[in-house]
Amino acid sequence: MTxxxxxPATAAVPRGASREGLIFEHSRPGRRGYRxxxxxxxxxxxxxxxxxxxxxxADEVEVSEVDVIRHFTRLSKLNVSIDAGLxxxxxxTMKHNPRLNEEMARTPGFALSHPLQPDHQVQGDLELIWxxxxxxxxxxxxxxxxxxxxxxxxxxxxxxxxxxxxxxxTGNPRKYILIPxxxxxxxxxxxxxxxxxxxxxxxNSRGTVDLEALEQAVDKDVAAxxxxxxxxxxxxxxxIRKMAEILHGQGAYLYCDGANLNAFVGIARPGDMxxxxxxxxxxxxFSTPHGGGGPGAGPVGVSERLVPFxxxxxxxxxxxGSFYLEFHRPDSIGRMRAFNGNFGVLLRALTYIRSxxxxxxxxxxxxxxxxxxxxxxxxxxxxxxxxxAPSLHEVVFSDRNQTAHDVHTLDIAKRLMDYGFHPPTIYxxxxxxxxxxxxxxxxxxxxELDAFCEAMLAIARECAERPELVRSAPHTTPVRRLDEARxxxxxxxxxxx
Amino acid sequence: xxxxxxxxxxxxxxxxxxxxxxxxxxxxxxGPWSEIEARRxxxxxxxxxxxxxxxxxxxxxxxxxxxxxxxVDQLLLRAEFLTSYTPYQPEVSQGTLQSIFEYQTHQCxxxxxxxxxxxxxxxxxxxxxxxxxxxRVVKNRTKVIIAKSVHxxxxxxxxxxxxxxxxxxxxxxxTSDGRVDLEALRKACTGGVFxxxxxxxxxxxxxxxxxxxxxxxxxxxxxxxxxxxxxxxxGIVTPPGEHGFDVCVGEGQAWGxxxxxxxxYVGFMVVRDALKRHMPGRLVGETxxxxxxxxxxxTLATREQHIRRGKATSNICTNEALIALAxxxxxxxxxxxxxxxxxxxCLQKAAYLRDRLQTIxxxxxxxxxxxxxxxxxxxxxxxxxxxxxLEHQKILGGLPLGEFYPGHDNEILVAVTELHxxxxxxxxxxxxxxxxxxGRR
Numbered sequence: 001m002t003x004x005x006x007x008p009a010t011a012a013v014p015r016g017a018s019r020e021g022l023i024f025e026h027s028r029p030g031r032r033g034y035r036x037x038x039x040x041x042x043x044x045x046x047x048x049x050x051x052x053x054x055x056x057x058a059d060e061v062e063v064s065e066v067d068v069i070r071h072f073t074r075l076s077k078l079n080v081s082i083d084a085g086l087x088x089x090x091x092x093t094m095k096h097n098p099r100l101n102e103e104m105a106r107t108p109g110f111a112l113s114h115p116l117q118p119d120h121q122v123q124g125d126l127e128l129i130w131x132x133x134x135x136x137x138x139x140x141x142x143x144x145x146x147x148x149x150x151x152x153x154x155x156x157x158x159x160x161x162x163x164x165x166x167x168x169x170t171g172n173p174r175k176y177i178l179i180p181x182x183x184x185x186x187x188x189x190x191x192x193x194x195x196x197x198x199x200x201x202x203x204n205s206r207g208t209v210d211l212e213a214l215e216q217a218v219d220k221d222v223a224a225x226x227x228x229x230x231x232x233x234x235x236x237x238x239x240i241r242k243m244a245e246i247l248h249g250q251g252a253y254l255y256c257d258g259a260n261l262n263a264f265v266g267i268a269r270p271g272d273m274x275x276x277x278x279x280x281x282x283x284x285x286f287s288t289p290h291g292g293g294g295p296g297a298g299p300v301g302v303s304e305r306l307v308p309f310x311x312x313x314x315x316x317x318x319x320x321g322s323f324y325l326e327f328h329r330p331d332s333i334g335r336m337r338a339f340n341g342n343f344g345v346l347l348r349a350l351t352y353i354r355s356x357x358x359x360x361x362x363x364x365x366x367x368x369x370x371x372x373x374x375x376x377x378x379x380x381x382x383x384x385x386x387x388x389a390p391s392l393h394e395v396v397f398s399d400r401n402q403t404a405h406d407v408h409t410l411d412i413a414k415r416l417m418d419y420g421f422h423p424p425t426i427y428x429x430x431x432x433x434x435x436x437x438x439x440x441x442x443x444x445x446x447x448e449l450d451a452f453c454e455a456m457l458a459i460a461r462e463c464a465e466r467p468e469l470v471r472s473a474p475h476t477t478p479v480r481r482l483d484e485a486r487x488x489x490x491x492x493x494x495x496x497x
Numbered sequence: 498x499x500x501x502x503x504x505x506x507x508x509x510x511x512x513x514x515x516x517x518x519x520x521x522x523x524x525x526x527x528g529p530w531s532e533i534e535a536r537r538x539x540x541x542x543x544x545x546x547x548x549x550x551x552x553x554x555x556x557x558x559x560x561x562x563x564x565x566x567x568x569v570d571q572l573l574l575r576a577e578f579l580t581s582y583t584p585y586q587p588e589v590s591q592g593t594l595q596s597i598f599e600y601q602t603h604q605c606x607x608x609x610x611x612x613x614x615x616x617x618x619x620x621x622x623x624x625x626x627x628x629x630x631x632x633r634v635v636k637n638r639t640k641v642i643i644a645k646s647v648h649x650x651x652x653x654x655x656x657x658x659x660x661x662x663x664x665x666x667x668x669x670x671x672t673s674d675g676r677v678d679l680e681a682l683r684k685a686c687t688g689g690v691f692x693x694x695x696x697x698x699x700x701x702x703x704x705x706x707x708x709x710x711x712x713x714x715x716x717x718x719x720x721x722x723x724x725x726x727x728x729x730x731x732g733i734v735t736p737p738g739e740h741g742f743d744v745c746v747g748e749g750q751a752w753g754x755x756x757x758x759x760x761x762y763v764g765f766m767v768v769r770d771a772l773k774r775h776m777p778g779r780l781v782g783e784t785x786x787x788x789x790x791x792x793x794x795x796t797l798a799t800r801e802q803h804i805r806r807g808k809a810t811s812n813i814c815t816n817e818a819l820i821a822l823a824x825x826x827x828x829x830x831x832x833x834x835x836x837x838x839x840x841x842x843c844l845q846k847a848a849y850l851r852d853r854l855q856t857i858x859x860x861x862x863x864x865x866x867x868x869x870x871x872x873x874x875x876x877x878x879x880x881x882x883x884x885x886x887l888e889h890q891k892i893l894g895g896l897p898l899g900e901f902y903p904g905h906d907n908e909i910l911v912a913v914t915e916l917h918x919x920x921x922x923x924x925x926x927x928x929x930x931x932x933x934x935x936g937r938r
Contacts, residue, residue, distance in 0.1 A: 081579070
């Protein structure tokens with residue numbers, strides 16, 4: 001089969017970006033990529049006991065700076081990134097990362113500050129953390145926010161531990177956390193780590209939580225509901241206030257997974273919806289770069305009754321305007337991590353929020369929702385829309401129209417790479433068979449959205465006319481489909497000589 | 498666009514959000530700021546800090562000032578690394594995947610163990626994950642022994658993590674040499690213990706006797722966990738894997754990552770091959786594509802939350818990939834010789850300063866065990882006062898140990914790295930002499 005004539009010219013990663021050997025394979029005896037000053041103290045022998053003194057690390061590399069720079073530059077060319085174009089990974093909010101944020105994080109006065117310095121030496125750091133907390137309080141509409149958690153899942157664990165502790169104070173931590181079947185996998189994992197069992201809530205025909213089902217599920221054994229708002233279909237749970245009432249009526253809490261805050265930042269505040277705890281991912285809504293998988297930050301906002309249980313220490317301001325770390329929090333769940341959270345990420349997020357301002361934040365949500373709905377309108381019909389409920393920042397299609405040609409979501413995703421786009425999130429949420437979850441974010445101009453839609457429409461045509469072309473995609477990437485079964489069956493997890 | 502959607506205003510798209518929760522006023526926050534205004538503000542804030550930017554710093558305790566080669570940050574800023582995400586789609590993410598595979602390899606070589614994951618948040622949460630891993634492996638036991646000389650923040654974090662899981666933390670102290678009290682360890686090692694965790698170099702700067710600890714832990718079949726918070730020590734100290742340890746976790750910040758008030762850093766975990774299916778977090782493995790070309794992919798994902806949900810080995814999703822990349826670049830650039838040389842400089846310079854301080858009549862070295870690049874000294878005066886005096890002499894002189902261990906109020910933990918010149922070490926000794934001479938009250 002010849003396919004080259006069908007290859008679009010704009011591959012996500014050009015084939016020319018050929019493979020690159022492992023850094024270990026570039027090693028040549030005697031090469032150096034660094035120079036230290038001469039040792040300027042008298043070298044002493046036997047500082048370490050013989051049994052603890054190591055020989056040279058066998059198989060570590062010997063390369064020059066040129067080797068290193070070329071190697072990593074070549075590796076980088078094997079990636080697609082948001083800077084190269086639309087990266088519509090649903091639930092991940094792949095928006096533009098302004099470079100001012102990077103510059104600010106590298107300010108020596110911040111970058112060189114040490115996490116264990118006494119308060120009076122790090123007033124700038126503490127003021128920044130305090131100021132970001134005030135800012136997030138305003139955005140969330142909640143009385144306090146902890147900035148200690150360093151990722152969304154870390155924030156989830158923090159939040160559920162607080163709920164556990166609050167309930168324990170009333171004599172019974174309870175047994176279950178309710179989680180809709182559309183939730184992120186981190187939700188049940190975090191709840192389990194916090195000591196709870198999971199009860200799954202089935203979504204209704206709109207893809208949202210059914211009020212009656214919730215009412216039946218909530219009893220005195222239920223500690224909380226973990227709800228993603230808007231949910232993973234991009235649909236807002238319009239009954240959220242009633243859900244909060246049902247939970248609160250039984251003494252349970254409403255936890256909000258705020259991964260999708262980008263859909264309503266500046267439009268509405270979680271604190272006004274009856275939400276008791278919410279984590280937000282600064283690497284999503286607040287634009288800190290995703291870095292190939294992290295770092296992130298997962299600040300957690302809480303309602304008044306959970307404030308005593310926040311992780312310690314907190315940052316407080318004295319009446320004279322100075323700042324300090326408050327360790328004396330007797331009801332705190334404790335420390336979630338060493339030191340003061342991902343400070344560098346917090347700094348980037350505050351830079352972004354200030355750059356946007358109040359109107360800019362609102363505009364983010366408006367354009368993100370506009371963009372998602374534009375894609376929805378252009379692709380609906382060609383791709384099956386399993387839930388008709390209105391979309392906010394993302395839209396979830398299925399592969400139902402394409403399976404007739406024996407082409408599936410995975411194939412469509414891979415074929416998109418040939419058209420120069422990173423695929424959407426696929427096969428999630430689990431309540432949609434063959435899900436294609438598309439989140440364009442507000443960063444995309446209409447031309448980019450149109451190019452994406454044209455690609456999706458072209459692929460739909462290919463599914464009907466040349467299904468094998470799609471099934472065997474991608475054709476233009478540095479590597480083609482991988483043997484993932486082999487990777488798992490005979491794991492090779494490191495290089496060996 | 499609105500016409501294509503079929504609505505007449507953007508507001509219509511938000512009708513699913515009940516009117517009564519929609520804001521009718523803008524958020525009460527400042528901005529928008531131009532770059533000029535933002536720079537002015539943030540640089541002003543940074544100027545309120547006293548840091549290693551304008552002082553000579555001897556601060557350690559789990560965050561160290563090492564030299565980051567210039568090309569590391571330049572490469573990190575490459576958009577293809579900085580602005581991509583989790584490599585779920587391997588065909589367009591080989592750069593990230595291969596880098597993680599290389600990072601995993603470095604971790605294995607450094608620790609002498611078999612399988613490393615793609616990163617965890619930091620050293621403290623890596624220890625949490627190690628404890629939980631051990632508990633899964635050794636079933637039906639509920640106690641974990643953590644040496645008191647493990648970073649106190651790490652132990653506190655473990656306490657937070659396990660508070661509802663029915664697990665008990667048993668702390669074992671140190672003897673006068675600053676090493677874990679083996680006698681106490683032996684007594685604590687009862688049948689209910691599933692893991693023993695020690696840190697080396699420990700929070701006092703002292704290197705533990707891995708073999709002796711392993712021998713005790715083996716008597717009850719506990720998982721042996723080594724914690725390393727000063728990762729440049731791998732360049733000269735024999736790795737825990739060679740001493741029979743099962744798991745090594747720790748903090749990779751020392752590989753040239755800026756201290757940045759505590760993060761982002763990178764937690765690492767390396768385990769024996771037999772434990773790999775219990776591993777938390779992402780793993781990258783080698784495979785081939787349909788054309789037989791070597792390629793890399795996320796693998797053994799059935800351990801993870803997006804597949805296993807409530808039964809996953811961890812809830813971790815987002816990790817510290819970019820910092821792991823920084824570590825990979827640093828470790829590659831320094832390489833076999835550089836890692837040893839950096840470690841040798843740290844070791845020798847710390848020994849030099851230690852010798853210098855001992856010549857001050859009122860200063861004593863608190864613990865006599867072998868050290869790498871950190872040690873504790875004692876003066877007749879409260880550490881806080883001495884440190885304040887040093888600060889006035891433009892020296893960030895160390896950490897007051899009493900803040901971490903009550904009763905050690907006159908002791909100071911000092912860290913030395915390859916960044917310190919002999920002049921700076923002499924300057925420290927001189928400044929301390931002056932401080933203790935003034936240290937009345």
